[in-house]
Amino acid sequence: MSYHEAPTIAASDAPRLDQNDRPTLRFVTCGSVDDGKSTLVGRLLYDSKTLLDDQLDALASESRTAGTTGGDLDFALLVDGLQAEREQGITIDVAYRFFATKLRRFIVADTPGHAQYTRNMATGASNADLAVVLVDARKGVITQTRRHSHILSLLGIRHVVLAVNKMDLIGFDGDRFAAITAEYLTLAGQLGISQVQCIPVVAPDGDNIVAASARMPWYTGPTVTAYLESVDVEGDVSQRPFRLPVQWVNRPHADFRGFCGRIASGTIRAGDAVAVQPSGRQTRVARILTPGGERDRATAGESITLTLADEVDVSRGDVLSAGSAPQISDQLAAHLVWFDDEAMAAGRRYVLKCGTASTGAVISTLKHRIAIDTMAEESAATLDANEIGHVHLSLDRPLVFEAYRDDRDMGSFILIDPISHRTAAAGMIDISLCRATNIHRHRLAVDKSVRARLKQQRPCVLWFTGLSGAGKSTIADLVDRRLAELGRHAALLDGDNLRHGINRDLGFSSAERMENVRRVAEIAALFVDAGMIALVALISPFRNERALARQRVEAGEFIEIHVATPLAECERRDPKGLYRKARAGELPGFTGIDDPYEAPQAPEITIDTSELSSEAACERIIGYLRDNHYL
């Protein structure tokens, strides 16, 4: 067969979409290696006449040189984009393809069948409305089919097309097709996949892809294309209560303060009452600005800017809500698909991103691992890459969310490794663990502004970070003394000293070092609440941990001081003899030697003690506090 047999397209024949307003269908394809996924997608592209002459020429020539079809058109080559994949003959990553028929536009995520790439399938499924699951008619429903279907169900996919491929290799046996169908429907029933359409196909030849197959007259159902064109996957997200995760506060000038974001669910009208979550403050919507101009109404999926009737405190990560209140908690139960090659570590701190909010999160318990082939719950100590588990999470601060099954945008999250910055896991929130979540914090009559006025100072954290021996403690001590002379109230939290007290249970593993920093940040925040100036002297090598410490207090209350003495100078001083030990291999994981120090990118103050005396450094910090009205 050659591409020249493809009918030429007259303009009137080309994909046209004006007839109706059927939404773009996003679907994902999954199946085992060699089930023919890429061929099926290539065939859909080919039959939809989306391919153009130069692409067809390239396909014909590549089919001859790199194809696996003996010189016939190898449709898989249309999809397997990367050179390495072509050489290996398998798809190794998610590829997005676009095509359109007369009735609908499609975005298809082609995902790998290889076991170690389960994460890519979860990725493709996270934005899909429907999945096309391929099975080889000779093999039927196999372990991989169960695995993929389970991931689809976890990711909330309710519509599946089961494409039973390679029917030609079983002699177009209708009984065998019926048996595979029955087996899959049982599986789908167990998984809560409510809509399944099974279709027998021969992907390379196009049987039942666009045109009904003359070789399988016993099959009277829709073709793959016909089904995809007509299926209705619309959810009821616009009918749910209004939720707007705030992305960006737009303040171009003093007279305008707008809150930007994409509406996760519901509909909002000008004048509606809304609450700022998690603070719970109430106000009304003043104006709704959309990309098409000011309007009196906006609905789920739109990117808008709202202005509010009152001056309330709203920042990125907050959620504007109307109707019933969303869930708010710092304790969650969730399903995780583990992505990272580094196994999950309970007790370790990750960055959790949900909607527009980011917070530190610790996996407090791994309740069980799910054996993906049998769906049995097994006890386990950890999750490796491509494993799925049910966990409890403890967050640094309350999160505004909904259960994933009700709202994909408000119920999904990712965990990021704070050191490698790899995306470690994808999560789907089941429930809040603390039913009393809607208790707002008791508002205290004497708050920090009252206390600060008493002391005639603005409370803040002075966070000294830098290598061991840089001079952090020395300078912090001078600043502490100077503040006392000025009659101000400060407290010095020294990393070494704290390790003799509150942190004496902690060692020096990366998890314990992170916990060390977290505790110090919490204590510093308590001092700020008490109206005091907290001085922290801590190596705190990771930018992300310092960012979390910064988040514990309000904007303007965190002053990062980088004591940027060069490593060579610190090592020359070596006041505690630690560098010598580290160089001798006695202190593995020593910052600056065999563990990284991530210098601050935009510290409020930078001090290099090889150029500045400790006294001069102290005066510079006091000057900064005066200039910025902390004193």
Add this chain to the structure above:
Amino acid sequence: MLDIPVTTGPALPGAADGKPTRATTSHLRRLEAESIHILRETAAEFRKPVMLYSIGKDSSVLLHLAMKAFHPGKPPFPLMHIDTTWKFREMIAFRDMRARELGLDLIIHTNNAGLSQGIDPFTHGSARYTDVMKTQALRQALDLHGFDAAIGGARRDEEKSRAKERVFSHRSTAHRWDPKNQRPELWSLYNTLLAPGESMRVFPLSNWTELDIWDYILLEDIPIVPLYLAASRPVVERDGALIMVDDERMPLRPNEEPRWRSVRFRTLGCYPLTGATSSTAVTLPEIVREMMASRTSERQGRMIDRDSPASMERKKAEGYF
């Protein structure tokens, strides 16, 4: 020198009678909402983002979306153009006018080292020229200004290796893309964390197709460089492509004589490397009609993709946009 007047502004020829005939409005509005979300995430999550402005139709759409995303404010990042000095003159005039009209910061960067070495597309070949004047120039500019995120107008439908690229695509400290080690992207959640010296390329138009771009330009009346519309232009036929003689620097081969023909461009870049198509489409609706009947893809007009198989993938790994 040829004197070609630049016409632009909202009153683009043909836009007045053009209503989107192909894409449904709601389809374009969904793409618009997604792109605006991505632009706002970029502004919120990075220390110092920049928008790469290449003056083409995709950049025009991107700029239009950025203006909307931060309205009534201005985009909280500058525009940057990597100027190879071989762009069509009409592109440069259009670039300067748009930046002025919108009151935006425009950074223009040229690889002066390459320029002083006399690197040009004729004597050094398109591969070496592109590497020096585009890829290396872009890296220089990102390093010079310390940008940690660069927003570009690439689309996944352009080319196979692009189809696998993330919306937020990580670059190493050496600006390299590692296609086998990409961060997974789920839902609308983007992992934007960077180590010092690393950066991100951000592609808000990832899910748009070429036709979506034209439909949206039509729907929103977005100004574009007039080179996209057919006009009589001086061209020579070279290596199977129609190359416009935009200025006197272009060395003509024996037997080459510029002829005035009615042509337009589907993509815009450096004029010696950009093939024109014969066309009489002088309005946007006519362009869209021509495209519906088209049997070739837009990258066909780009000479650099043809250097070698998988050439785009290698260029991307090296830091080409």
